[in-house]
Amino acid sequence: MSPAVAPPRPDEEAIRDALRGVADPEIPAVSIVDLGMVERIEVGPDRIEVELLPTFVGCPAQELIRSTVIDALAPFGCPTVVGYSFRVPWTSDRITATGRANLTAAGFAPPAEPGDVRCPRCGSGVVVRDSYFGPTQCRSLWYCRDCRQPFEAFKPI
Amino acid sequence: MTATTIASALDAPTRTALAGFLLAMADDEFVIGFSDSEWTGIAPILEEDVAMSSIAQDELGHARALYELLAGLLDDGRDADALAYDREPEAYRHARLLDHGRGDWAMTIARRFLYDTADAARLASIGAGWPPLAELVAKIRREERYHAMHALAWVDRLARAGGEARARFVAALDELARDAPSVLATPGGEAALLEAGILGRSMAAAFDAWRSDVAGVLRPLMTPLALEPAADAARHRAAPSDDFRWLWGEFTSVRRSEPGATW
Structure with a gap:
C-alpha cells in the first residue's frame, strides 16, 4: 500500500x-x-x-x-x-477603492462626510440629506438639487 | 475564543454581576426596539417611518448580540431567543423609562432622547475587562451615534415648534423625568464589575455625566428637567406596567403560538 x-x-x-x-x-x-x-x-x-x-x-x-x-x-x-x-x-x-467605484456605478454614493457626498448619477455636490436612515441599516436618504433625483448614500460609520 | 471560555476566567460573583448587567442592557435594547417598531407603517411622515424602522432593527440587533453574550456566559442551554422570549413579563429587567408605552410622536421622541443619551453614558462606562462586551460595545457606539443625531434633531424641532407640538413634547419630558434615571441605576455587584475592569466608571458617575448632557441640550430650549438618581432596585418590579404587558403579548405571540418555530 x-x-x-x-x-x-x-x-x-x-x-x-x-x-x-x-x-x-x-x-x-x-x-x-x-x-x-x-x-x-x-x-x-x-x-x-x-x-x-x-x-x-x-x-x-x-x-x-x-x-x-x-x-x-x-x-x-x-x-x-x-x-x-x-x-x-x-x-x-474598510470599503476598497473597487468597492467605492462599484457602489457609485450601482447608484449609491460611497461613504463620505456630509460635505463630501456627491450625487452618484451626475456627480454634483449640490445635495441635501433627507434622512439619516434609509431602506437598509447601512444607507441614508439624499436628494440632488442639480439632477433633481433622490439617491441613497452609504453611511460613514 | 467564545464568550464561554473567556467567562471561565471570571470569578463567580463577577459572573453573576455581569449576567445581571448584560440582561438589563439587552432587555432595554429589546424593549425599546420593539416599541419603536410599532411606528412601522404609521409614522407621521414617510422618512420617519423608514427611520424608526431602521432604528428598531438596530436596537433588536444589539439586543440579540447582548443576549448571545449572556447565553455564552450562563451556558445553561438557553439561546438568545429563549432568553429574549421565554420569560414572564415580571422577569424582564428593562428600565422603568421603557415601561412607558409608545404614546404619541412627542412621547416617542422624548423617550428616545432620554434613552439615547442615558444609553450613550452607559456605553461610555464599559471598560476593557471583558473583551467580548468591550468589542461589541465599540461597534454598537458607532451605530448609536446616528440614533442620537436623529433624536437631537427632533428635540430641537419639537421644542422650537411652539404651540401644541412644543406643549406635548414638554409634557412628555416631564412625565418621563422620574423614570428616565432608571437606565443608569446602580447594578447589583457593581463593585465586582469595577474591580474586574468590566466597568470603567460607576453608574453614579455615568448618571452625573448624563444629567449634564441633558441639561446642555435642553438649556437653550426650556426650563431644566429635574433628574434624580434612581433607587437601587429600580429594575425589579412585581407588577410591570399595562403598556409593557401589552407589548410583551405582542412580541411573544408567535413564540407562544408555535414554540421553537424557525424561518
Missing part, C-alpha cells in the same frame, strides 16, 4: 478570489471582500475558517452571507466554518 498523498491545501489567495463572487444581498454590486467584511482566512488541515465582520450588528443578511460563503468555497473540497466577530469593528473605511 502506498502512503496516502494529502490533497494540496487550498491557497488563501484562491479563497479570497472565490469570495469576490459573494455579494452583499442588499447591495449586489459589491462583494464582501470589497466591502471589507473579510477579516481573516485560515486554511487548517481539515477545514477552511473565514472570519467576517458584520457591517451592522443587526444586519439581517448575516445568515444568508454565511451560507453563500459556504457554497462559494465548496469546490475546495473541505468544510468551511464561517464566524462573525466584533474583534475589530467594521468601519466604512
Whole structure:
C-alpha cells in the first residue's frame, strides 16, 4: 500500500478570489471582500475558517452571507466554518477603492462626510440629506438639487 | 475564543454581576426596539417611518448580540431567543423609562432622547475587562451615534415648534423625568464589575455625566428637567406596567403560538 498523498491545501489567495463572487444581498454590486467584511482566512488541515465582520450588528443578511460563503468555497473540497466577530469593528473605511467605484456605478454614493457626498448619477455636490436612515441599516436618504433625483448614500460609520 | 471560555476566567460573583448587567442592557435594547417598531407603517411622515424602522432593527440587533453574550456566559442551554422570549413579563429587567408605552410622536421622541443619551453614558462606562462586551460595545457606539443625531434633531424641532407640538413634547419630558434615571441605576455587584475592569466608571458617575448632557441640550430650549438618581432596585418590579404587558403579548405571540418555530 502506498502512503496516502494529502490533497494540496487550498491557497488563501484562491479563497479570497472565490469570495469576490459573494455579494452583499442588499447591495449586489459589491462583494464582501470589497466591502471589507473579510477579516481573516485560515486554511487548517481539515477545514477552511473565514472570519467576517458584520457591517451592522443587526444586519439581517448575516445568515444568508454565511451560507453563500459556504457554497462559494465548496469546490475546495473541505468544510468551511464561517464566524462573525466584533474583534475589530467594521468601519466604512474598510470599503476598497473597487468597492467605492462599484457602489457609485450601482447608484449609491460611497461613504463620505456630509460635505463630501456627491450625487452618484451626475456627480454634483449640490445635495441635501433627507434622512439619516434609509431602506437598509447601512444607507441614508439624499436628494440632488442639480439632477433633481433622490439617491441613497452609504453611511460613514 | 467564545464568550464561554473567556467567562471561565471570571470569578463567580463577577459572573453573576455581569449576567445581571448584560440582561438589563439587552432587555432595554429589546424593549425599546420593539416599541419603536410599532411606528412601522404609521409614522407621521414617510422618512420617519423608514427611520424608526431602521432604528428598531438596530436596537433588536444589539439586543440579540447582548443576549448571545449572556447565553455564552450562563451556558445553561438557553439561546438568545429563549432568553429574549421565554420569560414572564415580571422577569424582564428593562428600565422603568421603557415601561412607558409608545404614546404619541412627542412621547416617542422624548423617550428616545432620554434613552439615547442615558444609553450613550452607559456605553461610555464599559471598560476593557471583558473583551467580548468591550468589542461589541465599540461597534454598537458607532451605530448609536446616528440614533442620537436623529433624536437631537427632533428635540430641537419639537421644542422650537411652539404651540401644541412644543406643549406635548414638554409634557412628555416631564412625565418621563422620574423614570428616565432608571437606565443608569446602580447594578447589583457593581463593585465586582469595577474591580474586574468590566466597568470603567460607576453608574453614579455615568448618571452625573448624563444629567449634564441633558441639561446642555435642553438649556437653550426650556426650563431644566429635574433628574434624580434612581433607587437601587429600580429594575425589579412585581407588577410591570399595562403598556409593557401589552407589548410583551405582542412580541411573544408567535413564540407562544408555535414554540421553537424557525424561518
